[in-house]
Amino acid sequence: MERAFQDTYPDDLAWCYGCGRLNAEGLHLQSYWDGEETVATFTPRPYHIAIPGYVYGGLIASLIDCHATGTAAAATARARGIALDTDPSLRFVTASLRVEYLKPSPLGVPLEIRGRVSEMSGRKVVVTATVTAAGQVTARGEVISVQIPEEMRPGPLRQA
Amino acid sequence: MERAFQDTYPDDLAWCYGCGRLNAEGLHLQSYWDGEETVATFTPRPYHIAIPGYVYGGLIASLIDCHATGTAAAATARARGIALDTDPSLRFVTASLRVEYLKPSPLGVPLEIRGRVSEMSGRKVVVTATVTAAGQVTARGEVISVQIPEEMRPGPLRQA
Numbered sequence: 513m514e515r516a517f518q519d520t521y522p523d524d525l526a527w528c529y530g531c532g533r534l535n536a537e538g539l540h541l542q543s544y545w546d547g548e549e550t551v552a553t554f555t556p557r558p559y560h561i562a563i564p565g566y567v568y569g570g571l572i573a574s575l576i577d578c579h580a581t582g583t584a585a586a587a588t589a590r591a592r593g594i595a596l597d598t599d600p601s602l603r604f605v606t607a608s609l610r611v612e613y614l615k616p617s618p619l620g621v622p623l624e625i626r627g628r629v630s631e632m633s634g635r636k637v638v639v640t641a642t643v644t645a646a647g648q649v650t651a652r653g654e655v656i657s658v659q660i661p662e663e664m665r666p667g668p669l670r671q672a
Numbered sequence: 673m674e675r676a677f678q679d680t681y682p683d684d685l686a687w688c689y690g691c692g693r694l695n696a697e698g699l700h701l702q703s704y705w706d707g708e709e710t711v712a713t714f715t716p717r718p719y720h721i722a723i724p725g726y727v728y729g730g731l732i733a734s735l736i737d738c739h740a741t742g743t744a745a746a747a748t749a750r751a752r753g754i755a756l757d758t759d760p761s762l763r764f765v766t767a768s769l770r771v772e773y774l775k776p777s778p779l780g781v782p783l784e785i786r787g788r789v790s791e792m793s794g795r796k797v798v799v800t801a802t803v804t805a806a807g808q809v810t811a812r813g814e815v816i817s818v819q820i821p822e823e824m825r826p827g828p829l830r831q832a
Contacts, residue, residue: 524724525723527721527723527724528721528722528723528728529719529720529721529722529728529730530728530730532721535719535721536719537717537719538719557697559689559695559696559697559698560689561688561689561692561695562688562689562765563685563687563688563763563765563820563824563825563826564684564685564826565826566824568688568689568734569734569737569765569766569769570689570690570731570733570734570737570738571689571730571734573730573733573734573737573769573771574728574729574730574731574733574734575730577729577730577733578730603723605722605723605729605776606729606773607772608770608771608772608773609729609733609769609770609771609773610768610769610770610771611733611768611769611770612767612768613765613767613768613769616765616824660723664723664726664776665723666723666724666725
């Protein structure tokens with residue numbers, strides 16, 4: 513069984529609220545390859561409400577964000593022909609995030625988040641994404657991801 | 673004591689995960705006027721982690737989103753010289769959200785979110801925002817808010 517991108521992150525980088533497998537309170541988004549695209553599915557919790565009946569926009573932004581940084585890491589590994597769980601980790605962080613909310617996302621159905629790399633240069637990867645609910649694209653996003661700066665990598669002192 | 677913008681939302685529009693006073697699981701962001709600007713303060717919970725030691729970017733996007741829609745409603749009420757808790761409510765939703773992450777936001781300190789209206793035309797209000805942590809601006813945002821479309825207002829059938 514193929515592992516989700518996020519499940520290959522090393523333990524010290526697996527605490528993200530949106531997608532880290534070690535964050536007990538988190539959303540645990542899991543992203544996979546689907547041909548040249550990446551895909552993740554997430555069913556919002558009943559309290560992820562904006563207006564009653566519709567999904568909270570901040571959650572949609574969060575899902576796009578985590579799916580895009582995962583996509584950036586996976587696409588970099590694929591482009592270099594190396595494993596995603598290489599050491600040091602290919603973990604990416606977000607430099608900028610843009611989301612257009614095209615229509616309200618109904619609450620109570622799974623959201624499908626799809627990503628595609630639109631640009632890759634050095635440590636920077638640009639990912640575009642769509643969010644689909646009940647067969648309709650409800651949001652589009654663009655994320656500029658950069659490989660994690662060395663000073664953000666958790667060190668022994670920070671972990672202690 | 674001045675009420676937060678979000679605390680003036682009518683009951684049927686007060687369920688937002690980011691700022692609705694009736695969402696028991698939510699973040700309960702509260703925004704206020706400060707002269708021509710608006711301000712909110714939020715201390716991330718210990719699990720709102722991106723990389724260990726730093727705040728989750730999706731949370732920052734969420735705070736900017738809710739602060740901006742609140743600012744849009746408050747600024748519209750002020751421009752019209754009417755109360756914010758007027759009926760029908762001036763509730764706004766997000767058409768687009770852009771966040772630039774300038775530097776990592778340290779976890780463990782309050783975040784200050786400041787908003788300012790940059791454009792107001794008809795049902796549309798554009799709000800720019802900054803997020804400050806420990807005296808440094810760590811993120812900038814721009815939100816295009818629109819007054820809630822009639823079809824998104826909860827009706828008796830949806831509430832039943």
